Amino acid sequence: MEASLGRKPSHYQDFPCVAVTDLSPSPSSPPLPPAVTPSFAADDSGAPQLRLGQPGTTGNILCLSLCHSQLFNLGPLVTLLIVEEPGISEGKEKSSFSKAFKLQFRKQDEREAFEAEVQQWKNGLSHTQNGPLENGVIVAPKCKFDSKIEASSAKMYFHYYGQLLHQQNMLQDYVRTGTYYSAVIENRVDFQGRVVVDVGAGSGILSLFAAQAGAKHVYAVEASEMAEYASRLVAGNPSLGQRITVIKGKVEEVELPEKADILISEPMGTLLVNERMLETYVIARDRFLVPNGKMFPSLGRIHMAPFSDEYLFVEIANKALFWQQQSFYGVDLTPLYGTAFQGYFSQPVVDAFDPRLLVSPPSFHTLDFSFIKEEELYEIDIPLNFIASVGTRVHGLACWFDVLFNGSSVQRWLTTAPGSPTTHWYQLRCVLSQPIYVMAGQEITGRLHLVAHSSQSYTINLTMSAKMWGAGADQGGILQSSTGKLELKEPYYRLSQPQPYIPAQDQQLHQQLVPIQDGNVSSLCIQQQNIGTMMNR
Numbered sequence: 001m002e003a004s005l006g007r008k009p010s011h012y013q014d015f016p017c018v019a020v021t022d023l024s025p026s027p028s029s030p031p032l033p034p035a036v037t038p039s040f041a042a043d044d045s046g047a048p049q050l051r052l053g054q055p056g057t058t059g060n061i062l063c064l065s066l067c068h069s070q071l072f073n074l075g076p077l078v079t080l081l082i083v084e085e086p087g088i089s090e091g092k093e094k095s096s097f098s099k100a101f102k103l104q105f106r107k108q109d110e111r112e113a114f115e116a117e118v119q120q121w122k123n124g125l126s127h128t129q130n131g132p133l134e135n136g137v138i139v140a141p142k143c144k145f146d147s148k149i150e151a152s153s154a155k156m157y158f159h160y161y162g163q164l165l166h167q168q169n170m171l172q173d174y175v176r177t178g179t180y181y182s183a184v185i186e187n188r189v190d191f192q193g194r195v196v197v198d199v200g201a202g203s204g205i206l207s208l209f210a211a212q213a214g215a216k217h218v219y220a221v222e223a224s225e226m227a228e229y230a231s232r233l234v235a236g237n238p239s240l241g242q243r244i245t246v247i248k249g250k251v252e253e254v255e256l257p258e259k260a261d262i263l264i265s266e267p268m269g270t271l272l273v274n275e276r277m278l279e280t281y282v283i284a285r286d287r288f289l290v291p292n293g294k295m296f297p298s299l300g301r302i303h304m305a306p307f308s309d310e311y312l313f314v315e316i317a318n319k320a321l322f323w324q325q326q327s328f329y330g331v332d333l334t335p336l337y338g339t340a341f342q343g344y345f346s347q348p349v350v351d352a353f354d355p356r357l358l359v360s361p362p363s364f365h366t367l368d369f370s371f372i373k374e375e376e377l378y379e380i381d382i383p384l385n386f387i388a389s390v391g392t393r394v395h396g397l398a399c400w401f402d403v404l405f406n407g408s409s410v411q412r413w414l415t416t417a418p419g420s421p422t423t424h425w426y427q428l429r430c431v432l433s434q435p436i437y438v439m440a441g442q443e444i445t446g447r448l449h450l451v452a453h454s455s456q457s458y459t460i461n462l463t464m465s466a467k468m469w470g471a472g473a474d475q476g477g478i479l480q481s482s483t484g485k486l487e488l489k490e491p492y493y494r495l496s497q498p499q500p501y502i503p504a505q506d507q508q509l510h511q512q513l514v515p516i517q518d519g520n521v522s523s524l525c526i527q528q529q530n531i532g533t534m535m536n537r
């Protein structure tokens, strides 16, 4: 019986013909034809299958179970499919062996549609297998994290956090760790005798702070291998550790023996939302927190302002000049110049900049962790509206964030603002490949549109426009508009080199002459650089 797995109908039911190569140690018998038509179905037990058949025939179909399959993207047109199949070893114990197929598509969108379809059928499997069973037992559905995050991204992510050096990097950010410490210790009243959940505990540092503040019990939930180190740290601090339980697993799937009075977490990434861990924090709220329980932090704000930084603009534009060479070892590189140029502008710049580069007072967008729905973090749409304080070229949008610890005794903000002590998040700037000109008093409008993706980050769509200014401005027309599409996961960490220390009295003199080689501008530009040494997360 072919069963529908409760999935959305797909664009492709049977896929166009693909070339297939069987790479398995013992290739299928009879051998597959060189071109097959993939299709999907469920077997008698409801498990999803991929069927590879000869185009135009119904015979000789190879059925592959998708339950334990994995896809590896080898290029725009090529996918590697690995299928684990049950086998019987000589000792009659169950073992498994792998089959591998290289699938060559004609078009990239066919490959993408195929991969999406495989994922949908696999997700459908989890729904049928983990949903309500006939005898009434309810088994938890496939965890939300796994259904929205690509396995390869999650693997790298938790590998990163499983290493002490990266936890140390965060611990050594004294603005971050010191602010958490103060926020907890100064608000003992919120922790004393309370049950706490540390959401993404890492080394366990926040759990230990909560225990110092008198928590009755802390559940430290951590998905990476760091959970093992956290256990050791907790055991090594027995007076606190006896009130801490480290639980290794994803917040989305672990079960806790009791509800929490308060959640503590450090889920912030670059631009607040990178890493998509805020969603985990919100899921923890819905799963573990008592009604009206506290969240530390309780809200976050993304701050934004237009900036002018000729030096940065030229630096980015100049990176693509390499591709303007017409005889690079006798090869004309110019066909790729335009793509390289756009590529460099698709990287948000992460560094600490001088707040004097801002062109107007900033505005902010609030994410209230106590009330926001998880789905609201999938797409964040922020209208922009500023009044330029000076006449200048606007090169893009500068962003930073802060979070609030709304304690019963003391309110504390952790800020990453330019001009404040630098944190390991620095600030983020989206640079437009086409700057816009503004006059003092002119209105700048636009939109910052963030779209989450399965690699635990966001695509940033930015539009900035200069509105009509002076006589006739009330008619509200747009004079000039510029757009950019940037990838938050691929930032340009600007200061990898330690910067020379410049005594304050010499800073005025420390100016650099920057020749502008971009076609748009033909002058020399003077820009002050005044940025300290930083570390990256």
Ligand SMILES: C[S@@+](CC[C@H](N)C(=O)[O-])C[C@H]1O[C@@H](n2cnc3c(N)ncnc32)[C@H](O)[C@@H]1O
Pocket (backbone or CB within 6 Å): 145, 157, 158, 161, 162, 170, 171, 199, 200, 201, 202, 203, 204, 205, 206, 221, 222, 223, 224, 226, 249, 250, 251, 252, 265, 266, 267, 268, 277, 280
């Ligand atoms: C930014 S670090 C903070 C670590 C620690 N709380 C601190 O403040 O030093 C975030 C931690 O959350 C963990 N994490 C992220 N998503 C998680 C999830 N869905 N379930 C469990 N742990 C998660 C990561 O592995 C990482 O160790």
